Structures are given as structure tokens and as C-alpha cells.
Amino acid sequence: MITLHWLYSLAGAMFAAFALLSALDRSNPKWFGNAAFWGLMALSLIGGDFLGDFGNGLLVLGLAGLAGFGFLGRSQPPTTSDEERTGFSARFGNKLFLPALIIPATALIGTLVYNYTPAGQFGWIEAKRETYVFLCLGALLALATIYVWLRPSAVAPLQEGRRLIDAIGWAAVLPQMLAALGVLFAAAGVGTIIGDITGMVIPKGNVFAAALVFALGMVLFTMIMGNAFAAFPVMAAAIGVPLLIKAYGGDPAVVGAVGMLAGFCGTLMTPMAANFNLVPAALLELKDQYGVVKAQVATALPLLAVNILILYFAAFR
Amino acid sequence: MSYWPLLGILLVVLGFALRMNPMLVVTGSAIVTGLLGGMDLVKVIETFGKAFNDNRIIAIVWIVLPVIGLLERFGLQQQAASVIRSIQAATVGRLLLLYMLVRQATAAMGLTTVAGQAQTVRPLVAPMALAAAEEQHGEIDEQTAETVKAFSAATDNIGLFFGEDIFIAIGSIVLIQQTLATYGYNLAPLHLALWAIPSAIAAFLIHGARLMLLDRRLKRGSK
Numbered sequence: 001m002i003t004l005h006w007l008y009s010l011a012g013a014m015f016a017a018f019a020l021l022s023a024l025d026r027s028n029p030k031w032f033g034n035a036a037f038w039g040l041m042a043l044s045l046i047g048g049d050f051l052g053d054f055g056n057g058l059l060v061l062g063l064a065g066l067a068g069f070g071f072l073g074r075s076q077p078p079t080t081s082d083e084e085r086t087g088f089s090a091r092f093g094n095k096l097f098l099p100a101l102i103i104p105a106t107a108l109i110g111t112l113v114y115n116y117t118p119a120g121q122f123g124w125i126e127a128k129r130e131t132y133v134f135l136c137l138g139a140l141l142a143l144a145t146i147y148v149w150l151r152p153s154a155v156a157p158l159q160e161g162r163r164l165i166d167a168i169g170w171a172a173v174l175p176q177m178l179a180a181l182g183v184l185f186a187a188a189g190v191g192t193i194i195g196d197i198t199g200m201v202i203p204k205g206n207v208f209a210a211a212l213v214f215a216l217g218m219v220l221f222t223m224i225m226g227n228a229f230a231a232f233p234v235m236a237a238a239i240g241v242p243l244l245i246k247a248y249g250g251d252p253a254v255v256g257a258v259g260m261l262a263g264f265c266g267t268l269m270t271p272m273a274a275n276f277n278l279v280p281a282a283l284l285e286l287k288d289q290y291g292v293v294k295a296q297v298a299t300a301l302p303l304l305a306v307n308i309l310i311l312y313f314a315a316f317r
Numbered sequence: 318m319s320y321w322p323l324l325g326i327l328l329v330v331l332g333f334a335l336r337m338n339p340m341l342v343v344t345g346s347a348i349v350t351g352l353l354g355g356m357d358l359v360k361v362i363e364t365f366g367k368a369f370n371d372n373r374i375i376a377i378v379w380i381v382l383p384v385i386g387l388l389e390r391f392g393l394q395q396q397a398a399s400v401i402r403s404i405q406a407a408t409v410g411r412l413l414l415l416y417m418l419v420r421q422a423t424a425a426m427g428l429t430t431v432a433g434q435a436q437t438v439r440p441l442v443a444p445m446a447l448a449a450a451e452e453q454h455g456e457i458d459e460q461t462a463e464t465v466k467a468f469s470a471a472t473d474n475i476g477l478f479f480g481e482d483i484f485i486a487i488g489s490i491v492l493i494q495q496t497l498a499t500y501g502y503n504l505a506p507l508h509l510a511l512w513a514i515p516s517a518i519a520a521f522l523i524h525g526a527r528l529m530l531l532d533r534r535l536k537r538g539s540k
Binding site: 007008010011014045051053056059060063082085087088092093096100104129132136142143159165175179180182183184187188190193194224226228229230233234236241253254256258259260267268276280286288291294295302303306307 | 361362369373379381383385389390391394428430467468473488490493494499504513520
């Protein structure tokens with residue numbers, strides 16, 4: 001049976017290659033930090049189950065330390081020049097989008113076929129994880145297609161992957177850290193505490209008020225932190241799980257998905273999300289550095305209202 | 318009951334507000350929350366380590382990077398740019414509406430980086446929108462130019478945010494899935510992505526309507 005561990009090993013091998021290529025890349029003055037960071041990610045993915053809980057904890061502290069104290073630097077792996085790329089683009093045209101399309105298509109079709117035809121009854125894939133298996137399969141198929149079609153050098157996908165992962169940097173690991181923080185919140189009883197407090201504020205049995213406070217809480221925390229990912233574990237622990245899902249029987253998929261999107265409405269309205277809201281204002285040389293935020297508010301507010309309605313009507317249908 | 322573990326949330330808020338490195342903020346908050354929740358330091362590190370290990374699935378989404386990087390090597394971003402350049406639209410509003418469609422559709426395919434503020438808005442969308450505005454009204458004043466540029470950037474953000482969650486293997490979907498799994502709700506990513514679609518449509522309609530209103534405002538302003 002294909003289990004998640006196959007996928008962890010595959011991703012781990014990729015991160016190990018990023019680490020190795022980083023270690024060999026002396027053009028990056030921070031090669032050591034990058035090699036160590038991606039190396040720890042590879043270790044976690046491949047060997048996490050053998051490290052023990054405390055070992056994994058130290059590994060996470062290592063990742064946080066490397067990222068937090070500025071040991072990571074952006075590298076410049078070998079790639080094509082802008083002129084070459086323009087040439088390729090003129091030659092291949094929109095066909096360039098097709099290999100990228102293979103990934104979601106494989107994941108989607110694979111999942112549907114696995115779940116709605118007898119194919120799933122053989123139990124080839126770990127339950128509930130088939131989408132990830134087909135995602136990885138899609139990535140490998142796309143890679144194979146590109147090899148057959150464009151014949152890049154053997155190391156090119158890894159160098160190009162490293163170029164992108166270094167551009168993302170530690171932010172690539174942040175969602176996983178936030179999910180782990182959510183677990184800590186749950187273990188420390190944060191959800192129960194906030195559930196009790198909000199229980200005093202939200203009228204008992206008023207499902208709409210609970211949905212409203214949940215969505216507005218997502219927006220508020222997102223605006224303060226500039227990050228909906230960080231707000232989600234907090235609000236899930238506070239209201240999403242204890243009230244909306246447990247007490248009122250809301251559909252967890254709707255509460256999760258729409259709750260996050262309500263948070264995205266908050267991202268549109270805060271200067272704290274500097275990458276999205278302040279950087280473009282600078283890029284476009286706007287006089288008003290809050291010009292982008294101001295242009296977004298009138299979309300974000302009605303969209304938030306719609307999301308609250310979707311949350312209320314779809315989760316409690 | 319003790320309210321002390323809430324200090325962990327406050328730390329996250331404070332740390333982000335003070336622009337400290339998020340990796341450190343999250344780690345610090347996790348440790349403080351655990352300690353205040355009655356665990357000793359070793360237990361906190363163990364719990365955090367186990368939780369990180371249990372959430373490795375989130376790292377799986379990066380498996381697509383070599384493919385996207387390779388396609389960029391062969392001109393994917395340039396091709397996206399040429400698609401945007403070929404948009405034939407007479408007005409600012411219609412141009413941005415079509416751009417939003419392209420942005421939402423590519424983000425829903427997982428191609429969140431083929432377009433963006435630096436990749437497409439600054440070099441293409443904003444200049445094209447300004448050109449369209451001048452085509453419509455002749456010379457435009459500085460205030461109008463500011464508005465047109467701000468709307469170009471805003472349209473990119475909105476298209477991205479309300480397109481990417483339709484792609485099943487995006488960080489936020491896996492984060493939702495894993496957070497809810499902590500509480501025993503095991504959801505399929507496809508199911509979550511499905512519930513991102515109504516909001517995506519709403520975003521297109523609401524922002525689209527505003528873009529059409531922008532056209533009308535510009536038209537009035539030119540008289």
C-alpha cells in the first residue's frame with residue numbers, strides 16, 4: 001500500500017538535494033545556513049519517525065534558530081537568461097502551461113476515480129490521503145513530460161526547484177510551524193478558555209452570532225498579525241471547533257475553508273500584510289503607501305459579508 | 318480556570334506587530350503557551366516536535382516546485398506576460414477584469430507565481446491600465462493615475478487570494494486540514510478546495526462590479 005511515508009521520502013529526497021546543492025554553491029555567502037536548513041527539513045521528512053519527540057523538538061528549534069537569526073540567504077542557481085526565456089516562450093507558446101496543468105488534473109481525476117469507481121476498493125493507497133499521492137504522481141508525470149519534450153539537463157529540475165525554494169525561504173516552513181502551534185494551543189487548553197469567554201459574549205444557541213464572531217475574529221487577528229495562516233489555528237481553537245463544529249454541528253469543511261477566506265478579506269485590509277499591500281505601492285511608486293489597501297477595502301467588506309453568509313448557510317444546511 | 322495560556326496568543330500578536338521573525342515568534346509562543354498550560358520544558362519541546370512531525374504533510378506541497386521552476390526556465394512567466402499583453406480591452410475596468418480572470422484561473426491551477434506584483438503588475442498590468450485610461454480620456458491627472466495603479470495592484474491580490482484555495486495542494490488548504498485533524502476531523506483536501514469556489518465566484522462578481530464602476534467614474538471625470 002502506498003502510504004504517506006512514500007511521499008515524505010520523495011519530498012525528503014528533494015530537500016536533501018536542495019541541501020546538497022546549497023552546500024556546493026559557494027557563490028551564496030550563506031550557503032551553510034541554506035544547506036543546514038533544507039538538510040534539517042530532509043531529515044525531518046525522511047527520518048522524523050526515528051528521531052523521537054524530543055529529537056524532533058530540537059530539530060524544530062534548529063529550523064527556527066537558523067531562520068530567525070538570519071542564517072538563510074537567497075541563492076542564484078544557474079538558470080536561463082531573460083532573452084533565452086523570451087525566445088522559448090515565443091517558440092512554445094501556450095503549450096508551456098500544459099505540463100503545469102498535468103499536476104492538478106492528475107490530482108483531481110485520480111482522486112475522483114479512486115473514490116467513485118471500484119479502483120479504490122483494492123486499498124492501494126492510505127485512506128483519505130489519495131489526493132496527495134495523486135498530486136505527487138502528477139508532479140512526476142509533469143516532470144517526465146518536460147523531460148521528453150524539452151530535454152533539460154538532469155540536475156536542472158533540482159536547481160530550478162532550489163531557486164524557487166530559496167526565494168520563498170523559511171516562509172516555506174511557516175505553515176507547518178503554525179499547525180504545530182495550533183496543536184500546542186489545543187494541548188494547553190486555549191480553545192476551551194476562549195470558548196468559555198466567548199460563551200459569555202455570544203448568546204447561547206445563536207448560531208449566526210457564533211459564525212459572525214468566528215469570521216470577524218479571523219479578520220481581526222489577520223489584520224493585527226498580517227497573516228491569515230497565523231490567525232486560523234487561534235480562531236479554530238477558540239470558536240471554530242468548540243462552538244461551530246462541536247456544539248452546533250457545522251460542516252467542518254465549510255467552517256475551515258470559508259473561515260480561512262474570511263481571514264483573506266482581512267489580509268486585503270491591513271498594512272501589516274506588507275508583501276501584498278505595501279510592497280506593490282512602492283513598486284508602482286504610489287504617493288500614498290496605503291493606496292492599495294484603500295483600493296481593496298470596498299471589495300473586502302462586501303466579500304466578507306458574503307463569506308459570512310456562505311459560512312452560515314452552507315455549514316448549517 | 319487559569320487564563321494564563323492566552324498569553325501565548327498575545328505573544329503571537331505582539332511578535333508579528335513588532336515585525337520579529339515569524340519563525341521565532343511562533344516557536345516562542347508555543348513554548349510559553351505550553352509552559353503556562355502546565356507542561357515542563359522538556360514536555361513542551363516534545364509536544365512541539367511531535368506536532369511538527371505529525372504535520373509533515375504540509376511540506377508535501379513543495380513537490381511541485383521543480384516542475385514550476387523548470388517551466389520558468391523555458392519561459393513560462395514570459396508566456397504568461399504575453400498572454401496578458403494580448404488582452405484586447407478598450408477600458409481600464411475591462412482590462413483589469415480580464416486580468417483578474419487570468420490570475421484566478423492560473424492560481425487555481427497552482428501557478429501562483431507566474432503572475433504577481435513584481436512579475437506582471439509593475440511591468441505590464443499597471444502600464445497597460447494607464448495606457449487604456451489615456452486612450453479613454455486623453456491626458457489623465459495624477460490622482461487618476463494613482464487610482465488606476467492602486468486598482469491594478471488590488472486586482473492582482475484579490476485574484477490570487479480568491480483563486481489559490483481552489484488548488485488542493487496550497488499551504489492554506491493543508492493547514493486547515495491539519496489544524497482540524499488535531500481535533501479529530503479528518504477532511505479530504507478536495508472537499509475543502511470545493512468550498513473555496515463560492516467565495517471565488519463572489520470575489521469575481523464583487524470586484525468585477527467595482528471595476529465597471531471605476532470605468533464609469535473615469536468616464537464622468539473626463540468630461
